[in-house]
Amino acid sequence: MAISLAPRRNACGSCALSSECIAGALQGDELRELEDAVHQGMPVHSGATLFHQGETFKDLAIIRTGTVKTFAFDRDGREHLIGFHLPGDFIGLSAIDEQRYPSSAVALDTVSLCRVPFHAIARLAAKSASLQARLFRLMSRDIARITQLTCHSSAEERLAGFLIGMADRMASRGYSSCRWQLTMSRMDLANFLRLTPETLSRLFRRFKAQGLVTVEGRDVEVRERERLQVIAFTQACNGHEAPQARRDAA
Amino acid sequence: MAISLAPRRNACGSCALSSECIAGALQGDELRELEDAVHQGMPVHSGATLFHQGETFKDLAIIRTGTVKTFAFDRDGREHLIGFHLPGDFIGLSAIDEQRYPSSAVALDTVSLCRVPFHAIARLAAKSASLQARLFRLMSRDIARITQLTCHSSAEERLAGFLIGMADRMASRGYSSCRWQLTMSRMDLANFLRLTPETLSRLFRRFKAQGLVTVEGRDVEVRERERLQVIAFTQACNGHEAPQARRDAA
DNA sequence: CGGAAAGTTGAGTGGGATCAAGCCGCGTGG
Protein backbone atom coordinates (compact mmCIF):
# COMPACT_ATOMS: atom_id res chain seq x y z
CA MET A 1 0.00 0.00 0.00
CA ALA A 2 2.39 2.71 -1.12
CA ILE A 3 0.71 5.99 -0.48
CA SER A 4 2.22 9.13 -1.85
CA LEU A 5 2.25 11.88 0.70
CA ALA A 6 3.71 14.45 -1.63
CA PRO A 7 1.01 17.11 -1.75
CA ARG A 8 2.04 18.52 -5.08
CA ARG A 9 1.73 15.25 -6.86
CA ASN A 10 -1.70 14.28 -5.70
CA ALA A 11 -4.02 16.64 -4.01
CA CYS A 12 -5.89 14.27 -1.80
CA GLY A 13 -3.35 11.51 -1.59
CA SER A 14 -5.98 8.85 -1.54
CA CYS A 15 -6.08 7.92 -5.19
CA ALA A 16 -4.00 4.89 -4.50
CA LEU A 17 -6.87 3.71 -2.36
CA SER A 18 -9.93 4.92 -4.12
CA SER A 19 -10.76 5.11 -7.77
CA GLU A 20 -13.23 7.77 -6.71
CA CYS A 21 -10.63 10.29 -5.68
CA ILE A 22 -11.96 13.59 -6.88
CA ALA A 23 -8.56 14.69 -8.13
CA GLY A 24 -8.77 12.00 -10.78
CA ALA A 25 -11.51 13.98 -12.46
CA LEU A 26 -9.42 17.07 -12.94
CA GLN A 27 -6.58 18.22 -15.13
CA GLY A 28 -4.24 21.16 -15.54
CA ASP A 29 -5.39 24.42 -14.02
CA GLU A 30 -8.32 22.89 -12.28
CA LEU A 31 -6.21 20.23 -10.66
CA ARG A 32 -3.89 22.95 -9.45
CA GLU A 33 -6.83 24.92 -8.10
CA LEU A 34 -7.95 21.88 -6.14
CA GLU A 35 -4.48 21.32 -4.79
CA ASP A 36 -4.40 24.89 -3.55
CA ALA A 37 -7.71 24.48 -1.79
CA VAL A 38 -6.83 21.27 0.01
CA HIS A 39 -5.63 21.46 3.61
CA GLN A 40 -3.31 18.55 4.13
CA GLY A 41 -2.75 18.88 7.84
CA MET A 42 -0.74 16.61 10.09
CA PRO A 43 -2.05 13.20 11.02
CA VAL A 44 -4.26 13.29 14.09
CA HIS A 45 -4.22 10.56 16.67
CA SER A 46 -6.89 8.31 18.08
CA GLY A 47 -9.65 10.18 19.85
CA ALA A 48 -9.16 13.45 18.01
CA THR A 49 -12.35 15.22 16.97
CA LEU A 50 -12.51 16.19 13.30
CA PHE A 51 -15.68 18.20 13.70
CA HIS A 52 -18.56 18.55 16.13
CA GLN A 53 -22.24 17.95 15.72
CA GLY A 54 -23.89 21.32 15.16
CA GLU A 55 -20.72 23.05 14.07
CA THR A 56 -20.96 25.23 10.94
CA PHE A 57 -20.17 23.26 7.80
CA LYS A 58 -17.09 24.29 5.94
CA ASP A 59 -15.00 21.37 4.74
CA LEU A 60 -15.53 17.99 3.27
CA ALA A 61 -12.98 15.60 4.73
CA ILE A 62 -11.47 12.77 2.77
CA ILE A 63 -9.69 10.05 4.70
CA ARG A 64 -6.27 9.02 3.47
CA THR A 65 -5.36 6.55 6.20
CA GLY A 66 -7.04 5.41 9.39
CA THR A 67 -10.63 5.06 10.52
CA VAL A 68 -13.17 7.64 11.61
CA LYS A 69 -16.47 7.19 13.42
CA THR A 70 -19.38 9.58 13.12
CA PHE A 71 -22.05 9.82 15.78
CA ALA A 72 -24.68 12.11 17.25
CA PHE A 73 -25.78 12.70 20.82
CA ASP A 74 -29.41 12.49 21.85
CA ARG A 75 -31.06 14.72 24.43
CA ASP A 76 -30.16 12.30 27.18
CA GLY A 77 -26.53 12.56 26.18
CA ARG A 78 -26.31 9.06 24.78
CA GLU A 79 -24.12 8.50 21.75
CA HIS A 80 -25.70 7.11 18.57
CA LEU A 81 -23.18 5.75 16.14
CA ILE A 82 -23.87 6.65 12.53
CA GLY A 83 -21.00 5.10 10.61
CA PHE A 84 -17.41 4.01 10.30
CA HIS A 85 -15.34 5.58 7.53
CA LEU A 86 -12.30 4.09 5.82
CA PRO A 87 -9.57 5.54 3.59
CA GLY A 88 -11.06 7.16 0.51
CA ASP A 89 -14.38 7.89 2.18
CA PHE A 90 -15.84 11.38 2.20
CA ILE A 91 -17.13 12.79 5.47
CA GLY A 92 -19.50 15.70 5.69
CA LEU A 93 -21.77 15.09 2.71
CA SER A 94 -24.76 15.15 5.02
CA ALA A 95 -23.91 18.67 6.16
CA ILE A 96 -24.27 20.43 2.81
CA ASP A 97 -27.97 21.13 3.05
CA GLU A 98 -28.24 22.53 6.55
CA GLN A 99 -24.74 24.01 6.52
CA ARG A 100 -24.13 22.28 9.83
CA TYR A 101 -22.58 18.95 10.60
CA PRO A 102 -25.45 16.76 11.80
CA SER A 103 -22.98 14.48 13.55
CA SER A 104 -19.56 14.55 15.15
CA ALA A 105 -16.53 12.81 13.68
CA VAL A 106 -13.75 11.28 15.77
CA ALA A 107 -10.60 9.40 14.76
CA LEU A 108 -10.50 5.78 15.90
CA ASP A 109 -6.79 5.41 15.25
CA THR A 110 -4.11 7.58 13.70
CA VAL A 111 -5.82 9.35 10.85
CA SER A 112 -4.47 11.48 8.06
CA LEU A 113 -6.96 13.28 5.91
CA CYS A 114 -7.42 16.21 3.63
CA ARG A 115 -9.97 18.88 4.22
CA VAL A 116 -11.37 20.70 1.22
CA PRO A 117 -13.62 23.72 1.63
CA PHE A 118 -16.90 22.70 0.07
CA HIS A 119 -17.31 25.97 -1.76
CA ALA A 120 -14.04 25.22 -3.56
CA ILE A 121 -15.23 21.75 -4.55
CA ALA A 122 -18.54 23.16 -5.73
CA ARG A 123 -16.82 25.84 -7.75
CA LEU A 124 -14.59 23.27 -9.39
CA ALA A 125 -17.48 20.93 -10.03
CA ALA A 126 -19.22 23.75 -11.87
CA LYS A 127 -16.29 23.80 -14.26
CA SER A 128 -15.64 20.10 -14.51
CA ALA A 129 -18.52 17.89 -15.55
CA SER A 130 -16.58 14.78 -14.60
CA LEU A 131 -15.95 16.04 -11.07
CA GLN A 132 -19.62 16.90 -10.79
CA ALA A 133 -20.55 13.43 -11.95
CA ARG A 134 -18.25 11.87 -9.37
CA LEU A 135 -19.83 13.85 -6.59
CA PHE A 136 -23.33 12.93 -7.70
CA ARG A 137 -22.35 9.27 -7.76
CA LEU A 138 -20.66 9.51 -4.40
CA MET A 139 -23.71 10.99 -2.75
CA SER A 140 -26.02 8.61 -4.55
CA ARG A 141 -24.00 5.70 -3.25
CA ASP A 142 -24.28 7.03 0.28
CA ILE A 143 -28.04 7.23 -0.03
CA ALA A 144 -28.28 3.71 -1.39
CA ARG A 145 -25.88 2.30 1.19
CA ILE A 146 -27.57 3.84 4.20
CA THR A 147 -30.95 2.74 2.91
CA GLN A 148 -29.75 -0.82 2.71
CA LEU A 149 -28.61 -0.77 6.30
CA THR A 150 -32.10 -0.04 7.54
CA CYS A 151 -33.29 -3.32 6.03
CA HIS A 152 -31.32 -5.52 8.38
CA SER A 153 -33.79 -6.33 11.11
CA SER A 154 -32.47 -9.00 13.45
CA ALA A 155 -29.24 -8.87 15.41
CA GLU A 156 -27.77 -11.73 13.38
CA GLU A 157 -28.58 -10.03 10.09
CA ARG A 158 -27.03 -6.78 11.21
CA LEU A 159 -23.79 -8.33 12.38
CA ALA A 160 -23.50 -10.53 9.30
CA GLY A 161 -24.25 -7.49 7.16
CA PHE A 162 -21.55 -5.52 8.91
CA LEU A 163 -18.99 -8.27 8.39
CA ILE A 164 -19.82 -8.69 4.72
CA GLY A 165 -19.80 -4.94 4.20
CA MET A 166 -16.47 -4.64 5.97
CA ALA A 167 -15.01 -7.48 3.89
CA ASP A 168 -16.10 -5.77 0.69
CA ARG A 169 -14.81 -2.39 1.74
CA MET A 170 -11.44 -3.83 2.73
CA ALA A 171 -11.25 -5.72 -0.54
CA SER A 172 -12.04 -2.63 -2.59
CA ARG A 173 -9.11 -0.91 -0.87
CA GLY A 174 -6.70 -3.68 -1.70
CA TYR A 175 -6.62 -5.36 1.69
CA SER A 176 -7.51 -8.93 2.45
CA SER A 177 -11.24 -9.41 2.28
CA CYS A 178 -11.31 -12.15 4.89
CA ARG A 179 -8.82 -11.10 7.54
CA TRP A 180 -8.53 -7.69 9.16
CA GLN A 181 -8.48 -5.79 12.41
CA LEU A 182 -11.42 -3.95 13.85
CA THR A 183 -10.44 -0.42 14.73
CA MET A 184 -13.48 0.24 16.86
CA SER A 185 -14.30 -0.96 20.37
CA ARG A 186 -17.00 -3.53 21.02
CA MET A 187 -19.06 -0.77 22.55
CA ASP A 188 -18.88 1.37 19.42
CA LEU A 189 -19.64 -1.57 17.19
CA ALA A 190 -22.59 -2.62 19.36
CA ASN A 191 -23.86 0.95 19.37
CA PHE A 192 -23.57 1.12 15.58
CA LEU A 193 -25.48 -2.14 15.17
CA ARG A 194 -28.13 -1.00 17.66
CA LEU A 195 -27.22 -3.79 20.04
CA THR A 196 -25.86 -3.97 23.55
CA PRO A 197 -22.23 -5.02 24.00
CA GLU A 198 -23.55 -8.14 25.75
CA THR A 199 -25.65 -9.20 22.79
CA LEU A 200 -22.81 -8.50 20.40
CA SER A 201 -20.46 -10.65 22.45
CA ARG A 202 -22.92 -13.53 22.48
CA LEU A 203 -23.47 -13.19 18.76
CA PHE A 204 -19.75 -13.34 18.03
CA ARG A 205 -19.57 -16.48 20.15
CA ARG A 206 -22.41 -18.06 18.19
CA PHE A 207 -20.88 -17.13 14.85
CA LYS A 208 -17.58 -18.59 16.03
CA ALA A 209 -19.24 -21.80 17.22
CA GLN A 210 -20.87 -22.16 13.81
CA GLY A 211 -17.49 -21.72 12.11
CA LEU A 212 -18.57 -18.59 10.31
CA VAL A 213 -15.78 -16.40 11.66
CA THR A 214 -12.75 -16.40 13.89
CA VAL A 215 -12.66 -13.59 16.41
CA GLU A 216 -9.77 -12.90 18.75
CA GLY A 217 -10.11 -9.54 20.39
CA ARG A 218 -10.09 -7.16 17.45
CA ASP A 219 -8.74 -9.64 14.90
CA VAL A 220 -11.46 -10.91 12.62
CA GLU A 221 -11.33 -13.61 10.01
CA VAL A 222 -14.29 -14.34 7.79
CA ARG A 223 -14.30 -18.09 7.23
CA GLU A 224 -17.62 -18.72 5.53
CA ARG A 225 -18.54 -15.71 3.51
CA GLU A 226 -21.31 -17.53 1.67
CA ARG A 227 -23.22 -18.48 4.78
CA LEU A 228 -22.73 -15.05 6.30
CA GLN A 229 -24.15 -13.56 3.16
CA VAL A 230 -27.21 -15.75 3.40
CA ILE A 231 -27.75 -14.61 6.97
CA ALA A 232 -27.18 -10.96 6.10
CA PHE A 233 -29.30 -10.93 3.01
CA THR A 234 -32.28 -12.95 3.93
CA GLN A 235 -33.29 -9.53 2.82
CA ALA A 236 -31.40 -8.41 -0.24
CA CYS A 237 -32.31 -4.83 -1.11
CA ASN A 238 -29.43 -4.54 -3.57
CA GLY A 239 -31.53 -5.56 -6.48
CA HIS A 240 -28.72 -6.76 -8.70
CA GLU A 241 -30.25 -10.15 -9.09
CA ALA A 242 -33.64 -8.51 -9.35
CA PRO A 243 -36.29 -10.20 -11.48
CA GLN A 244 -36.44 -9.56 -15.20
CA ALA A 245 -37.30 -5.97 -14.49
CA ARG A 246 -39.34 -4.22 -17.11
CA ARG A 247 -41.85 -1.46 -16.90
CA ASP A 248 -45.29 -3.01 -16.61
CA ALA A 249 -47.07 -0.16 -14.89
CA ALA A 250 -50.73 -0.83 -14.30
CA MET B 1 -53.06 24.78 -3.79
CA ALA B 2 -53.32 26.15 -7.31
CA ILE B 3 -50.91 24.15 -9.40
CA SER B 4 -50.20 25.21 -12.90
CA LEU B 5 -50.23 22.31 -15.27
CA ALA B 6 -49.15 24.34 -18.27
CA PRO B 7 -45.88 22.76 -19.23
CA ARG B 8 -44.54 25.85 -20.92
CA ARG B 9 -44.89 27.95 -17.84
CA ASN B 10 -43.20 25.70 -15.37
CA ALA B 11 -41.25 22.68 -16.38
CA CYS B 12 -41.81 20.49 -13.37
CA GLY B 13 -45.06 21.95 -12.17
CA SER B 14 -44.15 21.48 -8.56
CA CYS B 15 -42.71 24.90 -7.81
CA ALA B 16 -45.88 25.86 -6.09
CA LEU B 17 -45.18 23.07 -3.64
CA SER B 18 -41.46 23.06 -3.27
CA SER B 19 -39.00 25.87 -3.06
CA GLU B 20 -36.48 23.32 -4.23
CA CYS B 21 -37.96 22.91 -7.67
CA ILE B 22 -34.99 22.61 -9.94
CA ALA B 23 -36.58 24.86 -12.55
CA GLY B 24 -36.28 27.74 -10.11
CA ALA B 25 -32.53 27.61 -10.56
CA LEU B 26 -32.66 28.16 -14.27
CA GLN B 27 -33.34 31.00 -16.65
CA GLY B 28 -33.74 31.65 -20.33
CA ASP B 29 -32.22 29.07 -22.67
CA GLU B 30 -31.42 26.66 -19.89
CA LEU B 31 -34.93 26.74 -18.53
CA ARG B 32 -36.18 26.01 -22.02
CA GLU B 33 -33.72 23.13 -22.34
CA LEU B 34 -35.04 21.64 -19.13
CA GLU B 35 -38.61 22.05 -20.28
CA ASP B 36 -37.79 20.15 -23.44
CA ALA B 37 -36.24 17.30 -21.48
CA VAL B 38 -39.12 16.86 -19.06
CA HIS B 39 -41.68 14.15 -19.76
CA GLN B 40 -44.93 15.33 -18.30
CA GLY B 41 -47.01 12.22 -18.82
CA MET B 42 -50.58 11.59 -17.77
CA PRO B 43 -51.41 11.06 -14.10
CA VAL B 44 -51.11 7.43 -13.10
CA HIS B 45 -53.50 5.79 -10.71
CA SER B 46 -53.06 4.01 -7.44
CA GLY B 47 -50.99 0.87 -7.72
CA ALA B 48 -49.12 1.90 -10.86
CA THR B 49 -45.43 1.08 -10.90
CA LEU B 50 -43.15 4.01 -11.73
CA PHE B 51 -40.05 1.87 -11.96
CA HIS B 52 -38.83 -1.53 -10.86
CA GLN B 53 -36.03 -2.56 -8.58
CA GLY B 54 -33.09 -3.53 -10.76
CA GLU B 55 -34.29 -1.67 -13.82
CA THR B 56 -31.74 0.45 -15.66
CA PHE B 57 -31.67 3.99 -14.35
CA LYS B 58 -32.75 6.68 -16.75
CA ASP B 59 -34.99 9.29 -15.19
CA LEU B 60 -35.29 11.15 -11.98
CA ALA B 61 -38.94 11.49 -11.08
CA ILE B 62 -40.36 14.52 -9.33
CA ILE B 63 -43.76 14.18 -7.77
CA ARG B 64 -46.25 16.92 -8.53
CA THR B 65 -49.28 15.50 -6.77
CA GLY B 66 -49.99 12.29 -4.91
CA THR B 67 -47.89 9.88 -2.88
CA VAL B 68 -45.38 7.25 -3.90
CA LYS B 69 -43.89 4.40 -1.91
CA THR B 70 -40.49 2.90 -2.62
CA PHE B 71 -39.59 -0.61 -1.54
CA ALA B 72 -37.32 -3.54 -2.27
CA PHE B 73 -37.92 -7.27 -2.22
CA ASP B 74 -35.67 -9.63 -0.31
CA ARG B 75 -34.71 -13.11 -1.42
CA ASP B 76 -37.72 -14.58 0.31
CA GLY B 77 -39.95 -12.25 -1.66
CA ARG B 78 -40.88 -10.10 1.29
CA GLU B 79 -41.38 -6.40 0.69
CA HIS B 80 -39.22 -3.94 2.63
CA LEU B 81 -40.58 -0.43 2.59
CA ILE B 82 -37.95 2.24 2.09
CA GLY B 83 -39.87 5.48 2.05
CA PHE B 84 -42.97 7.51 1.29
CA HIS B 85 -42.60 10.41 -1.11
CA LEU B 86 -44.74 13.53 -1.28
CA PRO B 87 -45.19 16.28 -3.87
CA GLY B 88 -41.91 18.00 -4.62
CA ASP B 89 -39.83 14.96 -3.66
CA PHE B 90 -37.27 13.54 -6.02
CA ILE B 91 -37.25 9.79 -6.60
CA GLY B 92 -34.30 7.92 -8.03
CA LEU B 93 -31.38 9.76 -6.48
CA SER B 94 -30.14 6.48 -5.05
CA ALA B 95 -29.88 4.99 -8.55
CA ILE B 96 -27.28 7.36 -9.97
CA ASP B 97 -24.25 5.46 -8.81
CA GLU B 98 -25.12 1.93 -9.87
CA GLN B 99 -27.20 3.06 -12.83
CA ARG B 100 -29.97 0.79 -11.58
CA TYR B 101 -32.92 1.57 -9.38
CA PRO B 102 -32.18 -0.17 -6.06
CA SER B 103 -35.87 -0.13 -5.21
CA SER B 104 -39.25 -0.14 -6.88
CA ALA B 105 -41.62 2.82 -6.81
CA VAL B 106 -45.40 2.49 -6.77
CA ALA B 107 -48.14 5.12 -6.64
CA LEU B 108 -50.27 5.03 -3.49
CA ASP B 109 -52.98 7.23 -4.97
CA THR B 110 -53.42 9.19 -8.16
CA VAL B 111 -50.00 10.56 -8.93
CA SER B 112 -48.84 13.06 -11.46
CA LEU B 113 -45.13 13.50 -11.89
CA CYS B 114 -42.45 14.61 -14.27
CA ARG B 115 -39.66 12.41 -15.40
CA VAL B 116 -36.41 14.03 -16.37
CA PRO B 117 -33.59 12.03 -17.95
CA PHE B 118 -30.75 12.28 -15.49
CA HIS B 119 -28.21 12.95 -18.20
CA ALA B 120 -30.20 16.07 -19.12
CA ILE B 121 -30.22 17.26 -15.52
CA ALA B 122 -26.52 16.59 -15.18
CA ARG B 123 -25.77 18.44 -18.41
CA LEU B 124 -27.78 21.43 -17.23
CA ALA B 125 -26.21 21.33 -13.78
CA ALA B 126 -22.81 21.55 -15.45
CA LYS B 127 -23.92 24.87 -16.93
CA SER B 128 -25.84 26.23 -13.99
CA ALA B 129 -24.03 26.48 -10.67
CA SER B 130 -27.27 27.19 -8.87
CA LEU B 131 -28.91 24.05 -10.24
CA GLN B 132 -25.85 22.07 -9.24
CA ALA B 133 -26.01 23.53 -5.74
CA ARG B 134 -29.68 22.58 -5.45
CA LEU B 135 -28.96 19.04 -6.41
CA PHE B 136 -26.11 18.76 -3.93
CA ARG B 137 -28.34 20.10 -1.19
CA LEU B 138 -31.17 17.79 -2.18
CA MET B 139 -28.98 14.72 -1.99
CA SER B 140 -27.31 15.91 1.18
CA ARG B 141 -30.71 16.29 2.79
CA ASP B 142 -31.63 12.76 1.79
CA ILE B 143 -28.49 11.43 3.40
CA ALA B 144 -29.11 13.36 6.60
CA ARG B 145 -32.78 12.41 6.72
CA ILE B 146 -32.28 8.70 6.22
CA THR B 147 -29.49 8.71 8.76
CA GLN B 148 -31.80 10.22 11.33
CA LEU B 149 -34.38 7.53 10.78
CA THR B 150 -31.97 4.82 11.82
CA CYS B 151 -31.70 6.42 15.26
CA HIS B 152 -35.25 5.67 16.26
CA SER B 153 -34.99 2.45 18.20
CA SER B 154 -38.25 1.58 19.93
CA ALA B 155 -41.63 1.17 18.30
CA GLU B 156 -42.96 4.25 20.10
CA GLU B 157 -40.05 6.39 18.94
CA ARG B 158 -40.45 5.27 15.37
CA LEU B 159 -44.18 5.97 15.19
CA ALA B 160 -43.82 9.31 16.95
CA GLY B 161 -40.95 10.16 14.62
CA PHE B 162 -43.06 9.27 11.61
CA LEU B 163 -45.94 11.45 12.80
CA ILE B 164 -43.70 14.43 13.54
CA GLY B 165 -41.92 14.00 10.22
CA MET B 166 -45.21 13.78 8.39
CA ALA B 167 -46.51 16.87 10.16
CA ASP B 168 -43.43 18.83 9.14
CA ARG B 169 -43.53 17.62 5.57
CA MET B 170 -47.21 18.49 5.25
CA ALA B 171 -46.58 21.91 6.78
CA SER B 172 -43.70 22.64 4.41
CA ARG B 173 -46.08 21.95 1.53
CA GLY B 174 -48.69 24.33 2.78
CA TYR B 175 -51.08 21.80 4.25
CA SER B 176 -52.22 21.61 7.85
CA SER B 177 -49.45 20.30 10.03
CA CYS B 178 -51.79 18.64 12.50
CA ARG B 179 -54.54 17.11 10.40
CA TRP B 180 -54.15 15.00 7.30
CA GLN B 181 -54.95 11.71 5.63
CA LEU B 182 -52.61 8.78 5.45
CA THR B 183 -52.34 7.57 1.89
CA MET B 184 -50.71 4.26 2.79
CA SER B 185 -52.26 1.14 4.25
CA ARG B 186 -51.56 0.05 7.82
CA MET B 187 -49.54 -2.80 6.40
CA ASP B 188 -47.30 -0.47 4.41
CA LEU B 189 -46.87 1.86 7.34
CA ALA B 190 -46.06 -1.02 9.69
CA ASN B 191 -43.60 -2.39 7.17
CA PHE B 192 -41.94 1.00 6.83
CA LEU B 193 -41.64 1.35 10.61
CA ARG B 194 -40.31 -2.23 10.87
CA LEU B 195 -43.32 -3.28 12.93
CA THR B 196 -46.15 -5.74 12.48
CA PRO B 197 -49.59 -4.37 11.70
CA GLU B 198 -50.71 -5.70 15.06
CA THR B 199 -48.10 -3.73 16.97
CA LEU B 200 -48.88 -0.62 14.97
CA SER B 201 -52.56 -0.94 15.74
CA ARG B 202 -51.86 -1.29 19.45
CA LEU B 203 -49.51 1.68 19.36
CA PHE B 204 -52.11 3.89 17.71
CA ARG B 205 -54.55 2.85 20.41
CA ARG B 206 -52.06 3.78 23.14
CA PHE B 207 -51.28 7.13 21.54
CA LYS B 208 -55.00 7.81 21.24
CA ALA B 209 -55.61 6.83 24.87
CA GLN B 210 -52.86 9.23 25.93
CA GLY B 211 -54.46 12.02 23.93
CA LEU B 212 -51.45 12.39 21.66
CA VAL B 213 -53.35 11.86 18.43
CA THR B 214 -56.77 11.16 17.00
CA VAL B 215 -56.87 8.32 14.51
CA GLU B 216 -59.95 7.32 12.55
CA GLY B 217 -59.09 4.93 9.76
CA ARG B 218 -56.70 6.95 7.65
CA ASP B 219 -57.53 10.33 9.15
CA VAL B 220 -54.87 11.51 11.56
CA GLU B 221 -54.84 14.50 13.83
CA VAL B 222 -51.78 15.38 15.87
CA ARG B 223 -53.07 16.76 19.16
CA GLU B 224 -49.95 17.03 21.29
CA ARG B 225 -47.00 17.68 19.07
CA GLU B 226 -44.74 18.57 21.97
CA ARG B 227 -45.15 15.28 23.76
CA LEU B 228 -44.84 13.34 20.52
CA GLN B 229 -41.61 15.13 19.86
CA VAL B 230 -40.26 14.16 23.25
CA ILE B 231 -41.10 10.53 22.53
CA ALA B 232 -39.60 10.67 19.05
CA PHE B 233 -36.47 12.51 19.99
CA THR B 234 -35.44 10.92 23.19
CA GLN B 235 -32.71 10.68 20.63
CA ALA B 236 -32.26 13.92 18.74
CA CYS B 237 -29.59 13.48 16.06
CA ASN B 238 -30.43 16.81 14.45
CA GLY B 239 -27.82 18.66 16.41
CA HIS B 240 -29.27 22.11 16.15
CA GLU B 241 -29.17 22.60 19.87
CA ALA B 242 -25.72 21.07 19.95
CA PRO B 243 -23.27 22.20 22.61
CA GLN B 244 -20.97 25.16 22.03
CA ALA B 245 -19.29 23.31 19.21
CA ARG B 246 -15.73 24.30 18.54
CA ARG B 247 -12.82 22.38 17.18
CA ASP B 248 -10.92 21.02 20.16
CA ALA B 249 -9.14 18.13 18.51
CA ALA B 250 -6.84 16.38 20.92
C1' DC C 1 -75.63 -9.88 0.06
C1' DG C 2 -71.28 -12.57 0.17
C1' DG C 3 -66.43 -13.09 -0.06
C1' DA C 4 -61.98 -11.21 0.53
C1' DA C 5 -58.83 -8.08 2.20
C1' DA C 6 -57.70 -4.75 5.82
C1' DG C 7 -57.67 -3.76 10.42
C1' DT C 8 -58.23 -4.69 15.41
C1' DT C 9 -57.99 -7.38 19.65
C1' DG C 10 -56.32 -11.12 22.70
C1' DA C 11 -53.06 -14.91 24.51
C1' DG C 12 -48.64 -16.81 24.40
C1' DT C 13 -43.69 -16.85 22.94
C1' DG C 14 -38.99 -15.41 22.18
C1' DG C 15 -35.09 -12.35 21.11
C1' DG C 16 -32.58 -8.87 22.83
C1' DA C 17 -32.19 -5.67 26.86
C1' DT C 18 -31.17 -5.16 31.60
C1' DC C 19 -28.96 -6.18 35.79
C1' DA C 20 -25.14 -8.25 38.05
C1' DA C 21 -20.86 -10.73 38.33
C1' DG C 22 -16.65 -12.24 36.76
C1' DC C 23 -12.48 -12.21 33.64
C1' DC C 24 -8.61 -10.28 31.43
C1' DG C 25 -5.07 -7.00 29.93
C1' DC C 26 -2.65 -3.13 31.23
C1' DG C 27 -0.80 0.79 33.47
C1' DT C 28 0.41 2.66 38.09
C1' DG C 29 2.32 2.83 42.35
C1' DG C 30 3.96 0.58 46.51
Add this chain to the structure above:
DNA sequence: CCACGCGGCTTGATCCCACTCAACTTTCCG
Protein backbone atom coordinates in the same frame (compact mmCIF):
# COMPACT_ATOMS: atom_id res chain seq x y z
C1' DC D 1 8.35 -7.75 41.68
C1' DC D 2 3.41 -7.90 42.96
C1' DA D 3 -0.91 -5.53 44.50
C1' DC D 4 -4.17 -2.80 42.98
C1' DG D 5 -7.51 -0.56 40.17
C1' DC D 6 -9.70 0.45 36.06
C1' DG D 7 -11.84 -0.22 31.58
C1' DG D 8 -12.95 -3.37 27.94
C1' DC D 9 -15.02 -7.51 27.28
C1' DT D 10 -17.50 -11.71 28.41
C1' DT D 11 -20.82 -14.71 30.82
C1' DG D 12 -25.05 -15.74 33.41
C1' DA D 13 -29.96 -14.87 35.11
C1' DT D 14 -34.03 -12.46 34.49
C1' DC D 15 -37.33 -9.34 32.33
C1' DC D 16 -39.98 -7.00 28.81
C1' DC D 17 -41.22 -5.38 24.30
C1' DA D 18 -42.56 -6.69 20.01
C1' DC D 19 -43.59 -10.82 17.19
C1' DT D 20 -46.53 -14.85 16.33
C1' DC D 21 -50.68 -17.18 16.05
C1' DA D 22 -55.52 -17.05 16.18
C1' DA D 23 -60.07 -15.09 16.28
C1' DC D 24 -63.02 -11.46 15.37
C1' DT D 25 -64.78 -7.02 13.20
C1' DT D 26 -64.95 -3.78 9.63
C1' DT D 27 -64.50 -2.19 5.06
C1' DC D 28 -64.34 -2.65 0.37
C1' DC D 29 -66.20 -4.36 -4.09
C1' DG D 30 -68.14 -7.52 -6.79
